[in-house]
Amino acid sequence: MPKQNxxxxxxxxxxxxxxxxxxxxxxxxxxxxxxxxxxMAVIIAGSSVRILRQFxxxxxxxxxxxxxxxxxxxxxxxxxxxFLRARKISRS
Numbered sequence: 001m002p003k004q005n006x007x008x009x010x011x012x013x014x015x016x017x018x019x020x021x022x023x024x025x026x027x028x029x030x031x032x033x034x035x036x037x038x039x040m041a042v043i044i045a046g047s048s049v050r051i052l053r054q055f056x057x058x059x060x061x062x063x064x065x066x067x068x069x070x071x072x073x074x075x076x077x078x079x080x081x082x083f084l085r086a087r088k089i090s091r092s
Contacts, residue, residue: 027090034082041075044068 048068055061 023089027086030082030086030089034079034086037075037079037082041072041079044075045072048072 045068048065051061051065051068055065
């Protein structure tokens with residue numbers, strides 16, 4: 001009989017406490033990942049400003065500028081979507 005109670009309490013613990021701990025952990029994970037992606041986007045944006053200031057019109061400069069702009073847009077998009085996903089998780 002005591003083993004059955006122990007299993008019952010263990011099952012209740014798993015169904016009540018674990019989801020309550022995992023939800024904030026997932027929200028925090030998405031917020032940290034969003035911050036990292038946005039920080040990388042800001043760093044690359046600074047580099048693209050430097051490329052723009054030294055722009056001479058050569059094909060190499062154009063390619064570097066386009067690639068930097070693409071990376072900034074991609075990383076910023078992932079960062080913003082990660083923050084939105086964290087918000088969605090915390091509101092559910």
